[in-house]
Every structure is written in structure tokens, then in C-alpha cells.
Amino acid sequence: MAKVPVQFTLNGSETAEFIDSGSTLLHALRDKIGDTSPKGGCHQGTCGACSVIIDGELRLSCLTLAENCNGTAITTTSGLSEGGVLHPLQRAFLDAFASQCGFCTPGMIMAAKVLLDHTPNPSRDEVVQALSGNICRCTGYEPIIQAVLLAARANSQNAA
């Protein structure tokens, strides 16, 4: 199959790779570039585990063609911590015990980040709405909802 070049900014770094035309962004990130933080759960857009942020929007990388991402800025969960310091959402997921097997966690954190980027002080209903595209098997969701609310509170305290 013909290889095509893709070039985008991944977590702040210029990234270029040759990929099979028609392959998904999830495949390119995990199997070509080596960022395994987005997870392949259902590969049909129903579980949310592969969620990434493309130019500020939440996207399912399993339904996104890699070659359509040329020139975009992509954020994954592995790009959130800075200098060894966890992002407030990562910290909150730890503190709220919001992860068990951890498979859904990167997607949950991506969904929560887009929410908090647009709505720094969300209501519980807004958090629920933002997470409704992501499936979790272990936690029963409540600890995840609490983690997002905790991160929002931590952010607003830091801003004050």
C-alpha cells in the first residue's frame, strides 16, 4: 500500500511519519509514533478510550484518518505532565481513586480536559455530559466525576 507522509505537532513537538494511506490516527500514534496513551477499545467510536485533542477539540482517534491531521496540533494524555509534575487532572484522578484497571483513564482525562478548558467551573451535570461518550468498566463513574470536580476546584484555587 502507498505510504503517505503526515506531519503534525504532537504534545508540542513537531512529528512526522510515513503511514499507510487510510490508517487511523490511533494506529499512527500507537504503532508508528509510539505514544500508547490513547487506547484502542472498540475501534468504532463507542467507548472513548482513544480520545485525543486535535486543535482544541475532543476527537476519537480511532475514527480519524491520520492523513487528515496534517498541520494540526494534537494533545494526548502523555503530553499533560510538565517537567515531571502531573497535570491537575492527573493529580485529581489519583487523589480521587478514579482509576482501577486504567484502560479508560486517558480518554476520560482528555474528555475532562476539553470540558475544563471551556468550562473551568462545571456543574456535576456538565461533567456527566462531558464524560458520557466514555465507557468505564471498573469504577462505577462516581469517582471519575468526583475527580473532574476536584480538578476544577484545584484550578480555581490556583487562579485565585
Place this chain on the structure above:
Amino acid sequence: MAIKRGRGVAAINYPTGMNLGGDPTQALVHSTPTGNFMVTLSSVDLGQGMKQIMAQICAETIGVPTDRVVVDTADTDTGPHCMGTFASRGTHRAGNAVIQAAKEARQVMLEVAAEELEVNASDLETDGLGNILVKGAPQKAISIFDVALSAHFKRGRSISGRGMFLIPRSYPEKETGAMKPSTCYAHACTVAEVEVDDETGEVTVLTVKNVFEIGRALNPKMVEQQLVGGSWMGISHALYETTEPYYPNRDHGGTDFNQYLMPGPGDLAETEIIVLERPSADGPYGAKGPGEMCANPQIPAVANAVFDAVGVRIDTLPITPERILRALRAQAAT
């Protein structure tokens, strides 16, 4: 046609582990040259916290901080034998094996320390912070770091231990059929409140109140985490999840997340969790297995609540709107 409210209660006791030809788990513990400890297991951590709990148990037994213990799990090529992490058996079986292995390692550690301090090993104690002290004379002490260096480079000793925990197979008595399938039981009780729409058959779970008796909670936050998730999963089993909706016929089974349904973050019932700790006689530091049983009592509790609400007994899972409407129709026909 109306929305009707009902309340149901159910209580369970749940055996820790299983009894198919004996139920063994083994563990090995050894020290590194710098006095950290390694626990080798074949047991699996699939998110329930096996590594954390085994590190705590090993650390408690040897007398070092938990962060001085590394747990290596889940390689059946290299690890000692474990039947697996299922049947709520991980903490109980592997934990007991780790205690035995850690005790043996601790004994060697104290013997080496005794040679270094020129005292009797039985006169030594650990402070839990990484030091070994002479009882009653704590100024006479040696760090576990130095003990490990001595064992490795001077004394030629291996600070290590072997652990084996086996629940032997229980055979039924020929006359009575009586047997002892398990040595350790956890308990739980759930009260569920539901609303049932007798026109659509839809069930809404309003509240779920759970009490779990799980022996000693070795890590209370992780126990709570598992119970909260388990309570949700019990509701999901009661009302939504199945791979064979017309069992044993496999037609119409869900093959993806569009068809295999689970309650999402917007469908959560108000959930309460209460933990009762009654340490078990044969569990590691009194622990029992909270794993699977935490998703069990919600199911009969919801079935009973549906009966309380609309007077029909649904004895097939999940309790779908279709099953409720069929039962209501049958009830009306009699």
C-alpha cells in the same frame, strides 16, 4: 398506567476462593543488596490493587516501609505457582503466601543483624522505618540497608523466604454430602429503591444502600473504590448486561457497545457504601475477599424491589422492560 415505587432487600454470604482440587498460591520474597524487598508472584494485578496490597503485607511482615517493597506479578514462566486472581481469592491466598515467605526472609534478616550487633536474634525488633533495634536498648541498632550489604558481601546469606498457602480440596462426606467448600466468607446486604413504569417496563434505580462485611480492609480507600464500582456493576448486571438476551438462544446478543448496554455516568443511582470489618481467622491480617461479592447483592435486591413495585417476579437476568411487560401481561391474564 403509572410509575410505581418499590423497595427490595437482599443479603448474601460469599466464599473467598474456590475448591476445585485444592486452591494453592505460592510466593517468593528476597532482598536486594541495598535492603529493598522483592515479592515474586504469578498472581495478576488487573486493577484491583494486588501489587499495592501485597507490598503492604510484605512490608508489614518484614517491618519496612511499603515503598521498600517491589512486587513482580503475572509471569507464569518465571513466577511461583498461583491459581489466579479470580473468585475473590487474590488477597486471601496470595496474602497468606506472602506472609509466610516474608516471615522466613525476616528471620534470616534478623539472624544477620544479630551477628552484626553481636546479640541474639530473638532480642531484635524492627521499627517499621528500615532499622533493626535491640529490644529495650534502641540506641543499639543497625539499618536494614547495612544488614543487606552484610548478608550479600560479608556473611554470604540470602535474605529470602518461600511462601505457600493451600486450601486443600474438600470432599463431600458420603453419608451426608456435607463438605467445607471454603474457609472464609464475606457478607453483604443491599437495600435498593426503584421506580417501575408499568406502561413501558422501564426500571429506574433511585437509591442503593450497601453494607459489606469484608474482614479487615487492608487498604480502606481501595476497598471503597472496589465496592463503589462493584455496586454499580451489580445494578448493571441486574438491569442491562447480557451477551445472550434470549438464553440459551444466542440470537440478538450484543456484539459491541451500541448493543451491549451498561449504565453510563448519567444513570447513576444514589449509592451508599458502609464497610464492616470483622477480621477473618485465616486471612492475611484478617482480610477476606471483597472482589466479586461486592457486585452480587444488588441483583436480588433490585428483583425484589421490582416485585414490591409492580408485583411480578422476574427470575431471569437482566430484568429488561420486555420481561417486565410480559410478566405484567401474564399477571393480568390470571
